[in-house]
Amino acid sequence: MAIITINGRDLHFTLGQTILEVAREAEITIPTLCWLPKTGHNNVCRICVVAVAGADRLLPSCSTPAADGMVVETNSPEVRQARKSILSLIIADGRHDCFMRRLPEDRWPPYQVAAATRLHREHACSADGACQLQALAIEYKVPVKDLEPEPGDFPLDNFYPMITRDFSRCIQCGRCASVCSAIQVNDAIVPQFGRRAEKEHWWPAVDYSRCTHCGECLQVCPTGALTAKKAYGLSVKEDLLEKIRTTCPYCGVGCQQELVVKDGRIIRINGVEGAEPNRGSLCVKGRFGYDFIYSKERLTDPLIRREDGTFRTATWDEALDLIAEKFKKIIATSGPDALAGLSCSRSINEDSYQMQKLFRAVFKTNNIDNCART
Ligand code: SF4
Ligand code: SF4
Ligand code: SF4
Ligand code: FES
Structure with missing residues (x-):
């Protein structure tokens, strides 16, 4: 049987598994941002790099197959430093203002001043407290205040009623394009990967003639680049939210939903990943059509028609x-x-x-x- 050694532990694996998959099965944490098992999307962000004995560089664990006799370190000082550098580059490449909000304005360094000049910044990022990039930046102690922001501006797509797309918070992970194509089969987002500087239009823009506003892209976005418009400006800090599992009331399919509730009101609805029959997907009604619950015109008593x-x-x-x-x-x-x-x-x-x-x-x-x- 094939054996790989990860952080000194000998682990059995099945040929075809990646290093990341073997590590996860053994509850060894390796951070990821672009990896999405349900579509097989990987190998874009490089945050999952690990040290493999004999390799001349760090390798992305999400796309590198495990091999018999392989010896891997997932958390060595070299690996952690590489991840910290990658995070610095990702953050400097955008305008991530959650870090700025914790300081008084007169103490904002250049990166934070640049972030604050963006349109649509009257509220803190809606992903603040639930953002995978932010969590990693904190874990790896990325010195955000010392970053020099990359030049350039970022489009803000706020034209449609369901989703706000703020590409200054996009990390080009490609998850949105991957699910739109592989799960929803709409191909409404053209994948755009690689260095921004080499591209005229790097952002994952949407072809709205193909988009059904299902929000599948929103659900997998690891940052605040995609926000449910109705939840914009609302804090999503996990400890302030209640999550309630329920069945979508709209049709007979019975999609499984997670209602995200704050102060007794729904602020967002997610599909429940892995649960049948929808495995995390929802349609536009199931994901966004909940306002009627709070309508003042809702009937609360039976009505009888008079003569x-x-x-x-x-x-x-x-x-x-x-x-x-x-x-x-x-x-x-x-x-x-x-x-x-x-x-x-x-x-x-x-x-x-x-x-x-x-x-x-x-x-x-x-x-x-x-x-x-x-
Ligand atoms: S996307 Fe994440 S890192 Fe960027 S501003 Fe929002 S919470 Fe912060
Ligand atoms: S809302 Fe749905 S159809 Fe539109 S871009 Fe996102 S995943 Fe594709
Ligand atoms: S919009 Fe979100 S999911 Fe799409 S590439 Fe940017 S960060 Fe990734
Ligand atoms: S998680 Fe492996 S490259 Fe992004």
Whole structure:
């Protein structure tokens, strides 16, 4: 059986596994930013580099196959220094203002002044507290205040109602393009990798004629480059949030959702990674269509139409009695097949089951259908 030695531990592995996969199975932490197992996307950011004995340079663990007899160090001083340098380059290449917000304005160094001159900076970055780049910068003690910002400006795509795309916080990891292509099969984002200086348009711009606003790209973005517009400016610090697992109410597919709740209100909805049937994906309605919960126009009581066509508020007993009376009258005069039921595709399976039971067993008609079947 093949054996690799990682940080002095001998580990069995299956041929074809990468160093990163073997390390993760053994609960050895190696940081990643671009790696996305669900699409196989990797080998862009280099933050996962490790030292392999005999290699003439550090190797990215996410794309380097494990080999029998290989000896790997994942956390040596050389590896940590390389990661720190990579993080410095990534941060200097953008305008990451979360670091600035912790200092009084008169103490902002050049990098932070440059970050503050960006448009759309009236709030702290919405990813502050949940950003994978920020977490690594803190862990590796990257001296942000000493960084010289790379010149250049960054587009801000804020034209559509669902997602704000602030490319000054983009690290070019390519995850967004990868999921748009491999998971949603929309190919709305042209992959743009490599050095910005060598490209006229380096940012992962969206072709909105192909985009369905599903937010798959938003869910995998490791930074604050992609933000749910409705959550813009809201703190997402993990310790202030409640997360509630639920089933999407919109259709019969039953996608699994995680509601991110702050002060009793939903501020974001994510798909639950790995959970069937949607494995983390959602459509535009499931991810963004939750405002109706808080609509003042929502009905909270049954309404009964008066003779003159206007409505009056009723109790549930009153409304149900009226419906039962009318159903009985129709069946008595025209027979049960004069009734037909259409159960709403937003209802849960159990409710649809009960409805067909009511029609078949109580009313004695098979005139029952569900709009999700069409
Ligand atoms: S994307 Fe991350 S590192 Fe950049 S400003 Fe936002 S929280 Fe900070
Ligand atoms: S919202 Fe969906 S379709 Fe649009 S770019 Fe993102 S992943 Fe692609
Ligand atoms: S927008 Fe986000 S996911 Fe896309 S390349 Fe930039 S950082 Fe990565
Ligand atoms: S995680 Fe390996 S190169 Fe990005």
